[in-house]
């Protein structure tokens with residue numbers, strides 16, 4: 001995959017070199033008992049292996065590979081890819097400091113990313129030597145499909161009818177919030193924490209809200225191109241697409257580029273096939289949802305909406321290390337909107353920052369204006385006011401990881 005993805009930075013995944021490394025706290029690892037990161041590796045990943053195994057009539061070879069992966073991620077040391085794997089050279093560089101060590105000791109973000117790569121390998125997603133019956137079969141597709149057909153999506157689509165005649169500003173705010181909170185519907189998040197998923201009933205709160213700056217960057221009738229870096233398919237991508245339709249239809253953007261993953265990742269992350277499934281779901285719906293679907297379908301045809309992908313989106317690296325072609329892409333956008341928790345961790349760096357570190361300082365390297373829309377599902381957060389932080393810390397709630405809180409942060 002990776003001539004366009006930096007390889008030379010592999011060492012940094014495990015070390016702390018690089019520009020302005022001096023003042024940075026160390027990257028998060030998963031070795032601290034009771035930590036969020038440890039729970040993901042110790043509970044979520046093994047549970048996911050079993051869910052994927054149960055979702056397909058895999059053959060003996062795939063079952064054996066899944067058994068081996070399960071052993072490795074629970075008790076073993078991180079093993080490299082086979083030399084014949086198409087992306088062996090990339091991962092050899094990125095994992096230089098990680099192979100042979102415990103999965104729990106290496107950087108959390110690297111371990112998660114590599115786990116998904118290995119899971120795909122175990123179920124034959126990349127085929128062997130370009131062949132193989134399971135090549136290209138998304139192991140997470142059954143979960144994504146079930147969600148798209150579920151009652152929650154049905155209800156959310158129906159709710160669009162009530163919004164159709166709302167004043168533009170009210171509609172804009174509602175759709176921005178729908179896209180933001182759609183990020184809570186993350187299937188990976190539900191694998192080992194159904195009680196957290198039930199937190200949907202909990203009163204939710206924004207810990208930072210720069211939405212006024214976001215709209216200021218996109219005046220009606222301007223020549224804006226908006227890049228949206230998608231996160232999850234289904235219940236998140238549908239409101240993302242509805243928001244994109246609003247940006248185009250109300251002339252906040254002349255063009256939108258939607259960036260998706262090149263292969264299945266973090267369970268429910270969106271790929272091109274998921275965009276197509278969501279567009280179909282919209283176009284087949286009655287009322288306003290169907291009209292939105294029709295407009296988006298046509299926008300794809302005219303180029304007003306374009307879907308793109310890049311290998312970097314599945315690389316275990318922070319955005320600070322993005323390759324030049326992607327940097328150029330984002331530099332050409334009026335605003336880049338990064339959806340979700342993982343994109344946030346990659347944007348600000350997967351480190352236990354002081355939460356009052358300014359968002360603008362952490363994202364100063366980003367080529368152009370950037371907005372993060374994210375529900376909080378991991379420990380990393382920056383850009384909070386001291387008083388807000390103190391209130392959250394004193395609340396006793398798991399506000400950083402439970403998905404009950406969210407943020408809209410913008411660096412113009």
Ligand SMILES: O=P(O)(O)OC[C@@]1(O)O[C@H](CO)[C@@H](O)[C@@H]1O
Nearest residue numbers: 040186188189340341342377378
């Ligand atoms: O990027 P997303 O879909 O919002 O969240 C990804 C996520 O579920 O995965 C990680 C744990 O596996 C956490 O960072 C986060 O909770």
